[in-house]
Amino acid sequence: MYTPYVPRQIYVTADAANYPHTRAVLERLPSLEPITIPDITSLSRYDSTQSFVLARQKGGFFKPCPCTQKYVCCGYKILNLVNNCELNCSYCVLQGYLNNPHIIAYVNLEDLFDELDTLFETYPNRLFRIGTGELADSLSTDHLTGFSSALVAYFADKSNAIIELKTKTSQIDNFIGIEHRGRTVVSWSMNTPRLIASDESMATTLNERLAAAKKCADAGFRIGFHFDPMIHYDGWQDEYKSVVDRIFQTIPAERIIWISLGALRYPPHLDAIIREQHPQSKIVYGELITGLDGKMRYFKSVRAEMFRKMHAWIREYSTNVFVYLCMESAEMYQDVFGWDSRTTISLSRRMNELIL
Amino acid sequence: MMLKTNTVNIKLSEVDLSDRTYILTFEPMMSQMVQSIREIGLVNPPILAQISSEPRYRVISGLKRILGLIHLKKEMFPARIVQEQPDKPSIEYFLINFYENLSTRALNDVEKSIILNKLITKFNVDKETILQHYVPLLGLGKNPRVLDMYLPIVRLEDNIKIAIVEDILSHELALHMIELSGDDRQSLFHLFVTLKLGKNRQKEFMRLLTDIAKSTERSLRDVVDQPALMAVVNDEKITSTQKVERVRDLLRKMRYPRLAEAELYFEEVKKELKLPPRIVLKHSPFFESDIYSLELLFRDPHEFQKMVTKVNDISRTGAMDKLKKVGK
Numbered sequence: 187m188y189t190p191y192v193p194r195q196i197y198v199t200a201d202a203a204n205y206p207h208t209r210a211v212l213e214r215l216p217s218l219e220p221i222t223i224p225d226i227t228s229l230s231r232y233d234s235t236q237s238f239v240l241a242r243q244k245g246g247f248f249k250p251c252p253c254t255q256k257y258v259c260c261g262y263k264i265l266n267l268v269n270n271c272e273l274n275c276s277y278c279v280l281q282g283y284l285n286n287p288h289i290i291a292y293v294n295l296e297d298l299f300d301e302l303d304t305l306f307e308t309y310p311n312r313l314f315r316i317g318t319g320e321l322a323d324s325l326s327t328d329h330l331t332g333f334s335s336a337l338v339a340y341f342a343d344k345s346n347a348i349i350e351l352k353t354k355t356s357q358i359d360n361f362i363g364i365e366h367r368g369r370t371v372v373s374w375s376m377n378t379p380r381l382i383a384s385d386e387s388m389a390t391t392l393n394e395r396l397a398a399a400k401k402c403a404d405a406g407f408r409i410g411f412h413f414d415p416m417i418h419y420d421g422w423q424d425e426y427k428s429v430v431d432r433i434f435q436t437i438p439a440e441r442i443i444w445i446s447l448g449a450l451r452y453p454p455h456l457d458a459i460i461r462e463q464h465p466q467s468k469i470v471y472g473e474l475i476t477g478l479d480g481k482m483r484y485f486k487s488v489r490a491e492m493f494r495k496m497h498a499w500i501r502e503y504s505t506n507v508f509v510y511l512c513m514e515s516a517e518m519y520q521d522v523f524g525w526d527s528r529t530t531i532s533l534s535r536r537m538n539e540l541i542l
Numbered sequence: 543m544m545l546k547t548n549t550v551n552i553k554l555s556e557v558d559l560s561d562r563t564y565i566l567t568f569e570p571m572m573s574q575m576v577q578s579i580r581e582i583g584l585v586n587p588p589i590l591a592q593i594s595s596e597p598r599y600r601v602i603s604g605l606k607r608i609l610g611l612i613h614l615k616k617e618m619f620p621a622r623i624v625q626e627q628p629d630k631p632s633i634e635y636f637l638i639n640f641y642e643n644l645s646t647r648a649l650n651d652v653e654k655s656i657i658l659n660k661l662i663t664k665f666n667v668d669k670e671t672i673l674q675h676y677v678p679l680l681g682l683g684k685n686p687r688v689l690d691m692y693l694p695i696v697r698l699e700d701n702i703k704i705a706i707v708e709d710i711l712s713h714e715l716a717l718h719m720i721e722l723s724g725d726d727r728q729s730l731f732h733l734f735v736t737l738k739l740g741k742n743r744q745k746e747f748m749r750l751l752t753d754i755a756k757s758t759e760r761s762l763r764d765v766v767d768q769p770a771l772m773a774v775v776n777d778e779k780i781t782s783t784q785k786v787e788r789v790r791d792l793l794r795k796m797r798y799p800r801l802a803e804a805e806l807y808f809e810e811v812k813k814e815l816k817l818p819p820r821i822v823l824k825h826s827p828f829f830e831s832d833i834y835s836l837e838l839l840f841r842d843p844h845e846f847q848k849m850v851t852k853v854n855d856i857s858r859t860g861a862m863d864k865l866k867k868v869g870k
């Protein structure tokens with residue numbers, strides 16, 4: 187069952203102490219006595235449980251999405267606002283990626299917006315699709331940070347950029363009433379109720395995700411859905427189809443900007459972590475091979491079948507909704523959508539057209 | 543510690559060999575001991591604790607010597623006797639045996655496990671002392687994870703412990719086997735022994751078998767005992783190496799059915815193409831890419847020309863078209 191994250195301890199790095207967002211977070215957590223630390227490198231000396239850390243982002247916030255080598259890239263960009271996540275999904279790559287257990291929120295949003303202003307002004311003819319859900323769930327700590335409202339308000343008047351808030355939570359209250367002018371996409375990672383129960387058990391249920399998506403759609407936001415990671419198991423067809431049915435029964439197709447499909451994949455070292463940390467999970471027993479990028483992924487025909495069927499089920503409801511694959515080869519695009527390689531290379535351009 | 547003992551002659555039948563309170567030896571190697579007692583007699587009398595007013599003794603040290611005497615059908619032997627409350631085992635007596643063994647021979651992994659378990663459960667030594675003092679004495683460093691690696695070993699059945707001591711089974715794999723049910727563990731172990739698998743193969747087979755069992759919701763024993771696999775294991779017409787390869791193939795087919803099917807189909811296409819040995823057709827790893835490669839091995843331009851002609855001929859047969867279907 188989903189309960190929003192309540193930290194047991196909060197740390198503030200010395201250089202983050204005076205930011206408005208730091209003060210706002212501390213006001214939301216009156217019962218916690220913040221501990222000041224020199225910087226985030228000193229964290230592991232203090233405790234090993236998942237504490238909340240307010241810090242200043244010293245490097246840039248903005249990065250290209252670390253697309254996997256040898257597969258088609260959609261040209262997404264990411265903002266590194268929060269690192270780490272408490273939802274503990276079995277397949278989460280952060281488990282083997284980040285070197286400390288804490289959730290770090292970077293509070294110097296003023297610097298973020300300066301960085302983005304410069305970027306958008308330098309490249310006025312480029313379109314930027316930007317997300318915050320790469321090293322964290324975009325909204326799982328929003329009840330503490332309130333970052334979503336600042337982001338939605340900032341992007342509302344940008345002509346060449348949109349922000350995507352990607353989540354498995356129902357934390358939409360901070361931004362739902364904010365003027366967004368269509369520059370914010372709110373997205374949900376989707377899975378079947380069975381998979382949510384076994385592998386995403388600390389996140390919201392399917393019903394809760396759909397209810398939150400409906401509220402956002404009603405408030406005029408464009409909605410994205412990411413079936414990622416799709417898991418192959420006995421009975422997947424009926425169960426994934428029924429999730430597609432539920433989406434289109436709940437959200438008007440014209441409010442859905444995109445649906446992505448991505449099959450389970452993870453770096454090989456995560457295999458042992460999943461087996462040890464998530465013994466209830468069966469995802470490691472799929473027919474996983476080593477892909478061209480060295481990641482474990484389903485054998486090609488398994489992926490192709492999943493994508494083709496999902497695509498067909500989506501098309502039963504809408505011929506317009508943009509469907510794309512996450513981290514797949516041009517051959518797979520051809521196999522699933524019949525796209526030739528030129529169309530596939532221009533995936534990024536096609537997605538940009540959606541946001542004009 | 544100075545031990546006050548009386549040396550007396552006692553009957554072998556008065557020693558309670560089932561009482562293992564102070565015993566840390568696992569699977570003593572008896573032949574050398576028997577030989578030594580036969581040649582020069584019992585030089586160093588065992589130390590025993592008298593645990594009741596009746597003549598009944600618990601072995602503190604010298605179990606191997608006593609077993610040697612039994613083997614040689616002796617009835618009486620000299621022993622050093624200490625007194626002890628039966629329900630109050632003394633850590634000092636345990637440590638006598640411990641240090642005596644430590645100074646005279648290398649302890650095996652099962653014995654290290656026995657020692658650590660006894661220190662914790664029987665003699666209530668706290669874990670910090672064990673980590674700081676005893677674990678380094680056992681040659682295991684000071685890492686706290688050592689306890690997780692050694693404590694469980696005593697829970698294994700004796701045949702598996704012997705395999706660890708004899709280095710037939712790796713310690714690491716034995717630890718994984720603890721998580722299995724007794725039935726599953728024994729089936730797996732039996733398969734390892736029957737196929738005489740080396741440690742790397744054991745690891746590979748265990749991973750394949752447990753994954754197949756979990757993904758098909760069967761017990762590991764059911765997977766091992768399935769007729770197709772047993773037929774290979776019991777086939778007397780093939781060599782051990784062939785058995786291992788065939789069982790491995792079978793398991794891989796079960797674990798990766800689509801990959802196995804693709805590999806088979808690819809081999810069929812290759813056969814149909816009738817490639818000479820010096821023209822080698824290869825697919826991408828796991829068929830992940832649709833790109834194939836063709837390697838031509840030649841010595842001179844003439845041979846090269848012949849091969850190019852051959853490749854041309856093959857490309858006209860249409861058999862190459864079948865490659866499009868591999869892995870689809």
Ligand code: SF4
Pocket residue numbers: 270271272273274275277278279280321322323354
């Ligand atoms: S919600 Fe995303 S970031 Fe959080 S644990 Fe799950 S996969 Fe990881």
